[in-house]
Amino acid sequence: MKFISTVRICFLLVALLATGSAGAQKQSLAERVATLEQKTSSQTQGASQANVELLNRLTQLQSEMKALRDQVETLQNENAQLKERNRVQYIDLDSRIGKFETSGVPANPAPSAAAARPNVSKPVLKPAVSQSTNNSGNAVATDPANEEAAYGVAFEALKQKDYVESARLFKTFIDTYPQAQLAPNAWYWLGESYYVTQNYEIARQSFEGLLSQFPDSGKVPDGMLKLGYCQAQLGQKDRARNTFNEVLRLYPMSDAARFAQSQLRAMNLGQ
Numbered sequence: 001m002k003f004i005s006t007v008r009i010c011f012l013l014v015a016l017l018a019t020g021s022a023g024a025q026k027q028s029l030a031e032r033v034a035t036l037e038q039k040t041s042s043q044t045q046g047a048s049q050a051n052v053e054l055l056n057r058l059t060q061l062q063s064e065m066k067a068l069r070d071q072v073e074t075l076q077n078e079n080a081q082l083k084e085r086n087r088v089q090y091i092d093l094d095s096r097i098g099k100f101e102t103s104g105v106p107a108n109p110a111p112s113a114a115a116a117r118p119n120v121s122k123p124v125l126k127p128a129v130s131q132s133t134n135n136s137g138n139a140v141a142t143d144p145a146n147e148e149a150a151y152g153v154a155f156e157a158l159k160q161k162d163y164v165e166s167a168r169l170f171k172t173f174i175d176t177y178p179q180a181q182l183a184p185n186a187w188y189w190l191g192e193s194y195y196v197t198q199n200y201e202i203a204r205q206s207f208e209g210l211l212s213q214f215p216d217s218g219k220v221p222d223g224m225l226k227l228g229y230c231q232a233q234l235g236q237k238d239r240a241r242n243t244f245n246e247v248l249r250l251y252p253m254s255d256a257a258r259f260a261q262s263q264l265r266a267m268n269l270g271q
Helices: 002-098 111-116 144-159 163-176 183-196 200-213 220-233 237-250 255-269
Strands: 130-133 139-142
Touching (some): 200 220
C-alpha cells in the first residue's frame, strides 16, 4: 500500500514537471513572437517615415525646378523683348540720322555728335573750287558741286534701299573725293550699306576708316556705335563691349551712348 502511494506521488511530480516545462516553452515562444512583432512594427514605422521624408524632398525639388523653369522663361522673354527694342532703336536712330541728309548734304552734324561735341562747326560748302588728292598724293582741283552731286546719287540709292549700289557709289565717292567735306558721311553710309547686307567684316573696316581718318567728324559717335554692332555680329564680344563702353565714356549725353547702354544690357543678359 505504501508502495502504491509512492508511485502515485512520483507520477504527480512527473506530470507537474511536464506541465511546467510546456508552460515555460509556451511563454518563451509568446515572448519571442511579441518581440518579433515589435521589431517588425518598428522597422515598418521607420520605413514609412523614410518614405514620407523622401516624398517631401521630391515635392520640394519639383517645386524648385518649376520655379527655375519660370525664371528661365522670364529671362528668355525679357531678352527677346530687349533685342526687339534694340532693333527698333537701331532703325529709329538711322531714320533720324537720315533726316539730316537732305539731297546728300548734311544740314548739321549727326544729333549724337552735336550733343557730345558742341564745338564742332557745321559743315558748309565752299563757294570756290576745293582741292583733293589723287592716288599719287598730288593736290587736284575738285568742284564742290560735283562732290555734292556724286554724294546725292549715292545717298539716293541708299534711301531706295539699293544697298549694293549705294555701297559701290559711296566707295567711288571716297576714292574720288577722299578729303571732301562729305567724305566722313560717305564712310559712315558705306559701312551702313555693308552692315545691312550682313557684310559685317567690310562694314567694320568702313567704320574704322571713318574713325581713323576723320576723328573730329560729327559722324564719329554713331560710327563708333556701329563699329560695336559689327564686332558683336562677328562674335568679338569683348571688343564690342570695349567699344560700347568707349562710346559711353566719350559721348555720355549722346543718342549713341543710349543705344550703346542698351546693347550692353542685352549682351549681359544673353550671357
